[in-house]
Amino acid sequence: MRSKTKTILLAGLVAGTFDIIAAIFVYSFILDKTTAIKILQSIASGIFKKEAYSGGLQMALYGLGLHYLIALLFAWFYFTIYPYVPLLKKSTIISGLLYGIFVWIIMNLIVLPIVFPILPEKHFDFPLLLSITILMLCIGLPIASFTKKYYSPLQ
Template sequence: MRRVAKSFRTILWIGLVAGTLDITENIVFNAFRGITPWRIFQFIASGLIDGRSFQLSWASVGLGVLIHYAIALTWTAIFYVAATGFNFTVLLRRPILSGLLYGVLVYAIMNFIVLPLSAVPPRPSAATIFVRANAVLALMFCIGLPIALLLKRAVEVERCPVFV
């Protein structure tokens, strides 16, 4: 039971860090495009409640925050289980490479599977190459890389003789 609690705390901590890095990058990038943080979180909420999220004020913003962090925690848990539960130790031996590749995988799954299956309303214009490149790089450097590096560190600390 203690191991499960430690795993949960590790996933929670790393997921919150990665989720915060990701949303911070998203807010800064979109500020230059004239999109407010409010609108970003409403867009995230629209994945669950469709276009109505843009009329729901604070409720949809709060829902968007919850969904964003739930997704970040899910991606963290998947990497954690792959690296420790399925013993894909290469993920922790090569955290920079595995983290960057994981970010690309997250982008592909989110954009080609999750978003099309969600209730996100159709967008009037396709994203430019600049917007797509930013999305890939953000997931590589704000989700994949921090998850891999922080998990490697957490596993090293756990195995340290001082903590045995």
């Protein structure tokens, strides 16, 4: 039996896992800019501010939990609007990639500026394109795929 809740949970958990693994792999190992713990503490700092960076593994785990909560919210939103937005039904790949861009816009141009009023200026460069690409591939595509699979028998 199909379940909306299970579909949303699975989409959010898979997308959240792909996204955090990609972020850690790219920024910790390939670019050698930070550590996995610092990435997760940065996420936690959205709630705990500077305290997140001195909280060790506990704050990293809070950051991981917050990361999954955000992924689940984006999965829920896509799943909810899917039946009402015809564009999403045309191509899973295109809608998933576009949704990844949408997620980047929401997070980087709305959420982060609200949570952190002072942010570094954004430049159209490789790191920006890389962050958008990660969200397109790791968040947008999995969420679109799970949602399409759920709704396919109904169409």
